[in-house]
Amino acid sequence: MDEAQILKIAQTLDDARLKATPLPQFSSFIKDFSRADAYHAQEEGIKIRTSRGEKIIGLKMGLTSEGKRKQMNLDSPLYGVLTDIMEVPHAGTFNLKGSIHPKIEPEIAFYINKDLKGKITRDDVLAATEYIAPALEILDSRYEGFKYFSMEDVIADNSSSSHFIIGPKCTNFKSLNLLNLKMQMKINGLVLAEGISSDISGDPVVSVIQLAELLSFRDQFIPANTIVLAGAATLAISLEPNMLVSLEVDNLEKMSLSVEE
Ligand code: OOG
Ligand code: MG
DSSP states (O other), X not given: OOHHHHHHHHHHHHHHHHHTOOBOOGGGTOSOOOHHXXXXXXXXXXXXXXXXXXXXXXXXXXXXXXXXXXXXXXXXXXXXXXXXXXXXXXXXXXXXXXXXXXXXEEEEEEEEOSOBOSSOOHHHHXXXXXXXXXXXXXXOOSBGGGOOSOHHHHHHTGGGEEEEEEOOOBSOGGGSOTTOOEEEEEXXXXXXXXXXXXXXXXXXXXXXXXHHHHHHTTTOOBOSSEEEEOOOSSOOEEOOTTOEEEEEETTSOOEEEEEEO
């Protein structure tokens, strides 16, 4: 695909996001849309946002759980970029205006304070982690119906990321078994999504390792001072007005978000 076509995809998706108007999938009419083109379009989309003054503060892994891959009918993990304006404070309010068909999902975040490049180990990730935290990600696909036929569409669309919330920080995470943390997302007090931290790539630390590897294919890395969302442990739930969403992860402090119209 040529540069002009890639730029056009990035601009069209940016417009759809700003106008909260969904689009048909590009793969329904573009036949030579490769994975590299898709990440290239994602990078151009992020350039459009940073040129307006947004700051890159994090990265997200997605489709790291088997349940999510089945929900979306997609086969492998992917990543996206988080900017400062996508962050909603913990215990704050999320206003649905400006979203198309938002969904929320429970995650674990890692705050990485050293560069992580290429092939890295579990110990490298732990040594570079300043804290972990429970996290919520709000997804809002810019495509009609929030269903994809292709990985390329969703990657170009910054892997559906819309907003994220980082819960209370935990710095003594080295004493926790990160493979065995129960995660419960409640809506208005009812448990609607439940999983275990090992539903995230078998081990959420593995998501960070996979992220560094995926980035290396684009000659990129996880820079110091980056928030990394490791991916959802359960299926995503559609957001509606007046929901109080809370997330409880074993050994971490509870977090919450109110949703309003
Ligand atoms: C893709 C993004 C998935 C996760 O945590 O699995 C994701 C999507 O489902 O739209 O963020
Ligand atoms: Mg996610």
